[in-house]
Amino acid sequence: MSNYIRNVGNPSSITFISNPFMNVDTKCIAEQLSEMLSLDAGQVEMEIVTLQNGIHLKAHKARENFWCLVDIERLSGLCTAATKVANLFGSTYLCESVFSDMNYIKNRHRTRLTDTHLQDSLRIAVSSYSPDYNALVASMQCQASH
Numbered sequence: 001m002s003n004y005i006r007n008v009g010n011p012s013s014i015t016f017i018s019n020p021f022m023n024v025d026t027k028c029i030a031e032q033l034s035e036m037l038s039l040d041a042g043q044v045e046m047e048i049v050t051l052q053n054g055i056h057l058k059a060h061k062a063r064e065n066f067w068c069l070v071d072i073e074r075l076s077g078l079c080t081a082a083t084k085v086a087n088l089f090g091s092t093y094l095c096e097s098v099f100s101d102m103n104y105i106k107n108r109h110r111t112r113l114t115d116t117h118l119q120d121s122l123r124i125a126v127s128s129y130s131p132d133y134n135a136l137v138a139s140m141q142c143q144a145s146h
Helices: 002-008 011-018 026-037 040-054 076-105 115-126 134-139
Strands: none
Touching: 011 026, 011 076, 026 040, 026 076, 040 076, 076 115
């Protein structure tokens, strides 16, 4: 994993994944991607040329789900590279989001939080759960008068 992260640090391969139709040295990009993923550089270079010459895919290059439209069987190396790069940035976003929430929760007015309370607060902050208040109110039993 550390080897993967060290090799991803090359900005030209990441830039190629985000914009595969820009003018690049295909041999250089193929070598970087093949080193990063332990693939055959010749195969990756052919996949880059095939991708860049695909008129159908070029029409959809601006879409967010571009790599979902690519044929995985024909361009398996490039799809693998795109998936790994996307996963790397997705997990970084989650870490930064939780860290930001933690800084918001642990402000100068709330300095005596226990680790358990901080964990519970973070879990609530990053959760997408939204309670159904109407159902909760309907299920409550009112106190009977005396």
